[in-house]
Amino acid sequence: MEKIIDENKQGESLVLEQKKDNTKKLFIESYGCAMNFSDSEIVASILSDQGYNTTQHLEDADLVLVNTCSIRDKAEQTIRKRLEKYNAVKKINPGMKVGVLGCMAERLKSKFLEEEKIVDLVVGPDAYKDLPNLLSDVDEGRDAINVILSKEETYGDISPVRLNSNGITAFVSITRGCDNMCTFCVVPFTRGRERSRDPQSIIEEVNDLWNKGYKEVTLLGQNVDSYLWYGGGLKKDFDKATDIQKATAVSFSNLLELCAKAQPKMRIRFSTSNPQDMTLDVVETMAKYDNICNYIHLPVQSGSNRILKEMNRQHTVEEYKALIDNIRRIIPDCGISQDMITGFPTETEADHQDTLSLMDYVKYDFGYMFAYSERPGTLAERKMEDDVPHEIKKRRLAEIVALQQKHSQYRTEQFLGKTVEVLIEKPSKKSDAHWSGRNPQSTVVVFPKENYKVGDFVNVKVTDCTSATLIGEAVGYSKNN
């Protein structure tokens, strides 16, 4: 017996050490876009190598990390409130460390440490691999901050720890940063220049997810259509690539095809598309592969050419409409959603009417609508006056929200009597006797559970609807099950 222990001494002590370290608890929460949620899974993976296990209970945490959003002022206010809550918990648990990650960390940098006494570390979106070092700095009582933006970092070598997962749908990040410089948007400042991730590592992640039972992936980027892999490096440096690199470059439509072929039964989604960068070969690839969902999130922001120009969106309303027409020609049943901003500087009533009329033209399935919020450092903030009064922004917002609701109702009604394929994701929020999932167009569908289970692909006959949800009955497994 003793001999065995002796022989295994090294192994034994390693196990013990790991056990000791594994008692550290990480509470991590995310605000903002899907990319933040995806990044938190990368952070959890980096920290699990440091012996941190995630906890759902703030009070138990040794380390609290909040992945923050700067897109609108309100998003930042929400996070400031959250910090107050952490502060209250820290009074009971003084050993608890608090770190701020993501866009607000990048935007405010060391100001955070000055403004919010409770914050121990500040880490920007490209610096998560430095977290182990930063945590040692905290332990040694030093200011811990890294907000350096990278030209290469894509975290392609990190296998994310899936957080709050239903085990069925997952995000896979494919690009980081954005080069578009829309004048209202803080993202290019907080997330840096655009770079793409090695397609090989993307496919490996998709395969791995399939092997673990996942049935749907969403390829993520601020601007997925400009995905371009030529061996690494910034998108803007592609011109300097060698002839071989150029000849073997992988575009977004190539990548979609690679993913669709790698796992023919995995549902593939992507977000977000930018009208100026979306090419028809992407739409054609979608049409070619059954497992790429017929849904495009295609933010436009405004229906006025003058405002689009002021926003530095590189397309006109006419070009956008032509793109919509082409999408509908190639994929007649494609779901399309929008992002809109009301009250951008100088927006007149006539510009607003143009937005309403573009919405009437497209009749989006759904959308995400916002009142303009001036962001420090953006071109709009530096060059334009935030001159549309708050009440007018809000009134215009209410008008586009109401119109969108009408269009959403119109779109959901088109499904009445039809049979749609649903991937079951979770129990319905409103009724425990019903499942909830989405059809390929990304509209939520609920139906009685019967003997089906989460992860099944089911054909559902739609019998009723609201503007946001299709209601129906399962008529059997779909051919993809």
Ligand code: SAH
């Ligand atoms: N391409 C990104 C866009 C991120 S921002 C993506 O992956 O979705 C998401 C949306 O927030 C934008 O499309 C825009 O409608 C809105 N938005 C961005 N900056 C804003 C601002 N300053 N005020 C109000 N809304 C804003």
Ligand code: F3S
């Ligand atoms: Fe922002 Fe425009 Fe990029 S909205 S994320 S700068 S495409």
